[in-house]
Amino acid sequence: MNDSPDPRTCLPAHRQPELRVMPMPADLNPEGNVFGGWIMSMVDIAGAIPAHRRARSRVATVAVNSFAFRQPVSVGDLVSFYAEVVATGRSSVTVDVEVYAERDLENPVVVKVTEARLTYVALDEHGRKQLVPPASPAAPERPAPPSHS
Numbered sequence: 328m329n330d331s332p333d334p335r336t337c338l339p340a341h342r343q344p345e346l347r348v349m350p351m352p353a354d355l356n357p358e359g360n361v362f363g364g365w366i367m368s369m370v371d372i373a374g375a376i377p378a379h380r381r382a383r384s385r386v387a388t389v390a391v392n393s394f395a396f397r398q399p400v401s402v403g404d405l406v407s408f409y410a411e412v413v414a415t416g417r418s419s420v421t422v423d424v425e426v427y428a429e430r431d432l433e434n435p436v437v438v439k440v441t442e443a444r445l446t447y448v449a450l451d452e453h454g455r456k457q458l459v460p461p462a463s464p465a466a467p468e469r470p471a472p473p474s475h476s
C-alpha cells in the first residue's frame with residue numbers, strides 16, 4: 328500500500344505566474360531530474376520581480392529564508408513560478424515563491440514541487456540599501472492586465 332500523500336493539485340486560481348519555463352536536458356542532474364540549482368536560480372529571478380515592483384528600485388537578494396523541494400521536476404514539465412510579497416520592512420521586501428510543474432500536457436497533472444521564502448533589499452543607483460517607499464494604490468503591485476475590447 329502506498330501511504331504517501333497525493334501531491335496532485337491545481338494551479339493557483341486568479342493569479343499569474345511571474346515565470347513559466349520548460350527545463351531542457353542540460354538542466355538535469357545525474358539522476359535524470361532537474362538540478363536543484365536550476366530551480367533555485369529561477370525562484371530567485373521570479374521572487375525578484377514583485378520585490379522590484381514593490382520597492383520601485385533595483386533589489387538584491389539578501390537571504391533565502393526557507394527552501395523546500397517537495398517533488399522532483401522532470402524534463403518535459405512546464406514549470407510555473409508564482410511569487411508574492413508577504414512583508415516589507417525598512418529596506419527589505421520578503422517574497423514567497425511557489426513552484427508548480429504541469430506534467431504530461433496531453434493528460435495534464437499539476438504537482439506543487441517547491442516552496443521558498445526570500446528576502447530582497449532595495450538598492451539605490453549606487454548599490455546602497457535604501458528605504459522601501461510606502462505602498463501606493465497609484466503604483467499597484469502588478470500592472471493591470473490588458474483589456475480585451
Ligand SMILES: CC(C)(COP(=O)(O)OP(=O)(O)OC[C@H]1O[C@@H](n2cnc3c(N)ncnc32)[C@H](O)[C@@H]1OP(=O)(O)O)[C@@H](O)C(=O)NCCC(=O)NCCS
Pocket residue numbers: 387388389390392415416417418419420446447448454455456
Ligand atoms: C543587501 C546589502 C546591501 C544589505 O546591506 P546591509 O548593510 O548588510 O543591510 P542590513 O544588515 O541592514 O539588512 C538590510 C535588510 O535586510 C534584512 N536582512 C538582512 N539579513 C537578513 C536575513 N538573513 N533574513 C531576513 N532579512 C535579512 C534586514 O533585517 C534589513 O531589513 P530592514 O531594513 O527592512 O529592517 C548587502 O548585504 C549586500 O550587498 N549583500 C550582497 C547582495 C547580493 O549580492 N546578492 C546576490 C546573491 S549572491
